Amino acid sequence: MDSLLSRCSASFFPSPLNRNDYNQIKAKSRFSLPSSSVNFGYYYSSGCRLCSSSSSGGLKIDCSTSPTMSSSASPETTKPKVVTGPGGYVLQDVPHLSDYIPDLPVYTNPLQDNPAYSVVKQYFVHVDDTVPQKIVVHKDSPRGVHFRRAGPRQKVYFHSDDVHACIVTCGGLCPGLNTVIREIVCGLYHMYGVKKVLGIDGGYRGFYAKNTVHLDPKVVNDIHKRGGTILGTSRGGHDTSKIVDSIQDRGINQVYIIGGDGTQRGASVIFEEVRRRGLKVSVVGIPKTIDNDVPVIDKSFGFDTAVEEAQRAINAAHVEAESFENGIGLVKLMGRYSGFIAMYATLASRDVDCCLIPESPFYLEGPGGLFEYIERRLKENGHMVLVIAEGAGQELLAESTSQKDASGNKLLQDVALWVSQRIKDHFSKDRKMTINLKYIDPTYMIRAIPSNASDNVYCTLLAQSAVHGAMAGYTGYTSGLVNGRQTYIPFYRITETQNHVVITDRMWARLLSSTNQPSFLHPKDIIEDKFDEEPACPLLDNGNCAPN
Numbered sequence: 284m285d286s287l288l289s290r291c292s293a294s295f296f297p298s299p300l301n302r303n304d305y306n307q308i309k310a311k312s313r314f315s316l317p318s319s320s321v322n323f324g325y326y327y328s329s330g331c332r333l334c335s336s337s338s339s340g341g342l343k344i345d346c347s348t349s350p351t352m353s354s355s356a357s358p359e360t361t362k363p364k365v366v367t368g369p370g371g372y373v374l375q376d377v378p379h380l381s382d383y384i385p386d387l388p389v390y391t392n393p394l395q396d397n398p399a400y401s402v403v404k405q406y407f408v409h410v411d412d413t414v415p416q417k418i419v420v421h422k423d424s425p426r427g428v429h430f431r432r433a434g435p436r437q438k439v440y441f442h443s444d445d446v447h448a449c450i451v452t453c454g455g456l457c458p459g460l461n462t463v464i465r466e467i468v469c470g471l472y473h474m475y476g477v478k479k480v481l482g483i484d485g486g487y488r489g490f491y492a493k494n495t496v497h498l499d500p501k502v503v504n505d506i507h508k509r510g511g512t513i514l515g516t517s518r519g520g521h522d523t524s525k526i527v528d529s530i531q532d533r534g535i536n537q538v539y540i541i542g543g544d545g546t547q548r549g550a551s552v553i554f555e556e557v558r559r560r561g562l563k564v565s566v567v568g569i570p571k572t573i574d575n576d577v578p579v580i581d582k583s584f585g586f587d588t589a590v591e592e593a594q595r596a597i598n599a600a601h602v603e604a605e606s607f608e609n610g611i612g613l614v615k616l617m618g619r620y621s622g623f624i625a626m627y628a629t630l631a632s633r634d635v636d637c638c639l640i641p642e643s644p645f646y647l648e649g650p651g652g653l654f655e656y657i658e659r660r661l662k663e664n665g666h667m668v669l670v671i672a673e674g675a676g677q678e679l680l681a682e683s684t685s686q687k688d689a690s691g692n693k694l695l696q697d698v699a700l701w702v703s704q705r706i707k708d709h710f711s712k713d714r715k716m717t718i719n720l721k722y723i724d725p726t727y728m729i730r731a732i733p734s735n736a737s738d739n740v741y742c743t744l745l746a747q748s749a750v751h752g753a754m755a756g757y758t759g760y761t762s763g764l765v766n767g768r769q770t771y772i773p774f775y776r777i778t779e780t781q782n783h784v785v786i787t788d789r790m791w792a793r794l795l796s797s798t799n800q801p802s803f804l805h806p807k808d809i810i811e812d813k814f815d816e817e818p819a820c821p822l823l824d825n826g827n828c829a830p831n
């Protein structure tokens with residue numbers, strides 16, 4: 284530890300570049316140097332702050348995974364900051380401004396004089412508090428991966444008067460966006476006395492192509508009662524350089540970025556560019572995804588609201604189906620690559636006879652196929668309800684398209700429309716049976732509503748945690764709930780993979796036993812799979828993926 288400490292303190296930290304220096308270097312080097320090899324004159328020493336703070340806890344920095352980066356070698360991305368400890372303890376830590384900016388002034392957290400908080404014993408989070416990613420363990424299991432616990436710190440790295448924050452929302456709509464915006468603004472104002480908060484209009488491109496809006500508690504007072512985002516959103520238009528230029532030009536030093544997997548990837552490259560320029564700017568992600576496809580976190584905000592609202596469509600489908608002879612109600616729900624909304628809406632409803640999701644391939648004809656099952660249910664019950672996630676069965680559709688949206692996401696075919704037609708054709712032409720099929724697509728109606736009470740509380744905690752982290756000088760993280768605790772998760776853990784329903788795990792088994800639908804898998808395949816390898820991402824009891 285001593286040698287580590289001396290290596291840390293020996294690090295050389297010249298002042299960060301200002302915008303003019305940076306532009307001059309960039310202009311000079313345009314034809315001779317790739318931007319990644321420009322000497323930016325700062326020395327990134329990841330983890331050094333931690334090695335002194337945690338020396339008493341027997342922790343050590345794994346310097347092989349968090350090496351220093353000299354000014355002559357600018358890697359594309361920051362190396363993960365990993366701290367290991369006894370019993371197989373691993374902290375996947377988040378970057379801190381002091382990792383690359385020397386001698387930052389530190390201030391007492393203004394919350395300690397705030398009457399609402401000063402009476403709360405242990406209100407401040409201990410600097411060494413971490414949250415385990417895996418909570419189901421065996422006697423001899425290693426302690427495993429942990430994340431930094433979110434919350435207010437005793438010391439902050441920004442003076443409230445100096446903070447100039449901005450908020451941007453990107454990607455598709457999701458219930459709760461306005462609540463998160465509101466709570467970031469109110470958190471900054473009321474907890475930290477920050478008065479300068481800007482809204483970026485219309486997603487990432489708004490940084491450089493649109494005007495900004497001033498945000499204060501009055502402006503955002505009622506917005507949580509509305510769906511959508513008051514800031515507007517967009518896909519595509521992520522120009523890292525222009526975005527960071529705009530951040531620098533406006534003197535913004537806290538950037539709150541609300542969005543899904545694509546947005547978090549965008550936030551990660553903004554953080555890298557900010558760090559490369561040596562700017563004192565905290566870049567913070569808040570995960571928004573109605574599909575619940577962001578990994579690591581327990582669930583995303585808006586997901587509960589979406590599942591609840593989906594019940595209305597499923598109820599309508601059920602009422603229609605049971606009112607007609609051989610009635611079939613078919614509901615399409617969102618879920619491009621992950622069938623969480625469909626799975627949870629099905630489990631919640633109990634009226635659904637079959638749920639089709641992208642993770643579980645299905646087939647129509649022959650023994651064990653969908654047609655056979657529908658016919659059986661109609662004979663047993665006289666009606667049935669099908670729920671289908673938008674990304675399910677895409678491989679079955681004849682004309683697959685290579686079209687993409689502005690963010691590069693593949694545009695999907697309407698699988699529910701296709702399945703409806705195939706069901707109609709099969710029963711009327713091949714089986715000579717009269718069926719009554721009603722197809723309901725409530726997807727945009729679900730996405731556009733305001734968040735429910737529980738999501739509103741969740742959004743509030745997420746937003747406040749994001750603010751506490753930025754004020755404490757952390758950066759390059761996503762604020763997220765892990766095992767019921769607010770944490771700071773490094774961007775790379777959020778962007779490296781997607782959250783999927785694991786069909787060889789318990790939650791999907793619960794669904795199959797609730798609907799009695801076929802699994803569309805041969806039992807032999809499943810057994811072989813189980814013996815071949817453990818599922819890459821086992822599902823926890825709360826329905827989320829746990830790391831191995």
Ligand SMILES: Nc1ncnc2c1ncn2[C@@H]1O[C@H](COP(=O)(O)OP(=O)(O)OP(=O)(O)O)[C@@H](O)[C@H]1O
Pocket residue numbers: 453454455456486487488517518519520521542543544545546547548549550552571572573574689690692
């Ligand atoms: N790899 C990437 N690097 C930089 N920016 C990205 C990247 N991927 C996506 N983005 C940007 O992030 C924004 C949102 O991405 P996208 O449209 O995929 O939505 P999302 O955040 O995944 O939300 P959702 O899919 O849940 O609606 C877009 O402006 C897009 O340009």
Ligand SMILES: O=P(O)(O)OC[C@H]1O[C@](O)(CO)[C@@H](O)[C@@H]1O
Pocket residue numbers: 454455456543572573574617618619673688730
């Ligand atoms: O029509 P848009 O705005 O591209 O959004 C559709 C996509 O957005 C999502 O809801 C994710 O936000 C997906 O489920 C869906 O495919």
Ligand SMILES: [Mg+2]
Pocket residue numbers: 454543544545
């Ligand atoms: Mg996405």
